[in-house]
Amino acid sequence: MREITIVGGGPAGALCGEKLASAGFDVTIFDERMAWEKPCGGGLTHKAIEAYPFLLDSPQPKKIVSQAELISSRGHRARFEMSHPIVIYARKVLNGLLLDRAVAVGCRAICSRVTNVDTQGERVRLTAAGEEREADFVVLAAGARNQLLPETTALGTRDLEVTLGYFVPTEEDIIKIKFLKQFEGYLWSFPRADHLSVGICAKMGQSPSQQLRHHLDDFVSEEKFSMEGAKFYSHVLPSPQAQTIRGRRILGRNWAMAGDAAACVDPITGEGLYYALRSGDLLAQALVEGQTQAYPERLRAAFSADLEFAALIARKIFRGTFLGDAITTRMVQLLNYSPAFRDLIRDVFSGSQDYRSLKRRLWNQVGITFAEITRNFLDPRRLRFIAGHSNGHEPSR
Ligand SMILES: Cc1cc2nc3c(=O)[nH]c(=O)nc-3n(C[C@H](O)[C@H](O)[C@H](O)COP(=O)(O)OP(=O)(O)OC[C@H]3O[C@@H](n4cnc5c(N)ncnc54)[C@H](O)[C@@H]3O)c2cc1C
Numbered sequence: 345m346r347e348i349t350i351v352g353g354g355p356a357g358a359l360c361g362e363k364l365a366s367a368g369f370d371v372t373i374f375d376e377r378m379a380w381e382k383p384c385g386g387g388l389t390h391k392a393i394e395a396y397p398f399l400l401d402s403p404q405p406k407k408i409v410s411q412a413e414l415i416s417s418r419g420h421r422a423r424f425e426m427s428h429p430i431v432i433y434a435r436k437v438l439n440g441l442l443l444d445r446a447v448a449v450g451c452r453a454i455c456s457r458v459t460n461v462d463t464q465g466e467r468v469r470l471t472a473a474g475e476e477r478e479a480d481f482v483v484l485a486a487g488a489r490n491q492l493l494p495e496t497t498a499l500g501t502r503d504l505e506v507t508l509g510y511f512v513p514t515e516e517d518i519i520k521i522k523f524l525k526q527f528e529g530y531l532w533s534f535p536r537a538d539h540l541s542v543g544i545c546a547k548m549g550q551s552p553s554q555q556l557r558h559h560l561d562d563f564v565s566e567e568k569f570s571m572e573g574a575k576f577y578s579h580v581l582p583s584p585q586a587q588t589i590r591g592r593r594i595l596g597r598n599w600a601m602a603g604d605a606a607a608c609v610d611p612i613t614g615e616g617l618y619y620a621l622r623s624g625d626l627l628a629q630a631l632v633e634g635q636t637q638a639y640p641e642r643l644r645a646a647f648s649a650d651l652e653f654a655a656l657i658a659r660k661i662f663r664g665t666f667l668g669d670a671i672t673t674r675m676v677q678l679l680n681y682s683p684a685f686r687d688l689i690r691d692v693f694s695g696s697q698d699y700r701s702l703k704r705r706l707w708n709q710v711g712i713t714f715a716e717i718t719r720n721f722l723d724p725r726r727l728r729f730i731a732g733h734s735n736g737h738e739p740s741r
Pocket residue numbers: 351352353354355356357374375376377378382383384385386387388456457458459485486487488490492507508509534543579580581602603604605609614615616617618620
């Protein structure tokens with residue numbers, strides 16, 4: 345197998361192409377837009393930076409953000425320093441960086457839409473720009489709405505989220521996340537080099553888009569973002585159910601999927617960039633080693649078992665209650681009251697804490713957390729605050 349065609353030059357396709365071409369494969373990447381401003385927060389967590397340090401070292405413009413603020417549906421706020429900064433790119437810049445690296449090691453990058461993929465014959469046949477081409481193997485990395493599916497089905501409503509947002513030409517230095525009451529999703533503001541990406545994500549089919557737009561506009565006015573010159577966007581994002589993560593077919597005789605197309609997205613946070621890069625990388629490694637059939641198992645060992653666990657607890661996190669109030673509200677309150685809990689959330693948000701060991705860590709530190717809450721709760725300064733304020737803004741620590 346020498347000739348490999350990749351459909352989609354986003355993070356999954358571009359990194360897969362770079363790794364394959366570096367190993368001597370003849371690689372062609374097709375993307376209908378090449379480097380473009382895909383609607384996205386553009387945030388790369390610590391695990392992405394650790395695995396791919398060039399994302400931090402590259403000279404391309406990016407924003408390095410260390411502070412985050414969580415806002416509960418009732419208006420409580422908690423600010424904290426993340427244990428590792430998040431690196432935020434405009435997607436046009438990030439995709440351009442990844443495609444340039446792929447081309448530099450020998451990939452052909454062709455700006456064209458692939459309209460058909462036929463994997464039935466000895467060789468794969470693809471149609472792009474009205475021309476038919478052949479390859480030994482095809483990598484489908486064409487994103488969440490990919491319809492070029494040889495022997496599997498597209499992601500359905502239950503595996504997708506709707507996102508709406510604005511690119512706002514203003515500068516900030518803090519990530520903001522706001523939760524809503526009984527709502528599977530959240531609002532966000534991600535600062536980039538010269539603008540903000542502000543948006544809302546929600547499970548598809550659970551809220552009409554007018555209502556989402558309403559929540560988004562309320563958030564924008566509460567946070568007093570100046571909207572002059574803001575550009576609206578909307579896109580879908582995989583939010584896979586546990587059975588989709590476990591059972592979805594992502595590999596065939598002469599094809600494989602990576603990134604959003606393979607539903608490699610965190611169903612709680614919507615983080616997909618790291619998983620797109622890592623899945624593209626693991627697929628390339630498996631192909632280079634002649635171990636293509638090992639790709640799904642390697643993906644599972646690397647992260648998809650953890651994402652499956654996240655899918656099982658996602659609904660509970662967004663809709664569940666703890667001690668009589670929403671879990672998300674309690675989370676924001678605990679951040680202010682317990683340094684041990686704050687350390688845990690700092691790790692979760694910077695991407696250095698996985699979900700499966702989170703439960704154990706929570707249990708191990710439950711005693712410390714309650715001792716800290718009791719001590720802080722009885723602090724006369726806070727008692728005065730609780731008695732006197734109803735807007736929930738906590739005094740900063
Ligand atoms: C609003 C929003 C905010 C997000 N914020 C974050 C965030 O802050 N951090 C994070 O980690 N993740 C975030 N994500 C998720 C992240 O954007 C995706 O997980 C990531 O882009 C997936 O990469 P990919 O390479 O699989 O697919 P994509 O980046 O979607 O790339 C697919 C490429 O395929 C091309 N393509 C599609 N069809 C064809 C075709 N038929 N022929 C040729 N080319 C084709 C497209 O032009 C595109 O360039 C966000 C997503 C959304 C929607």
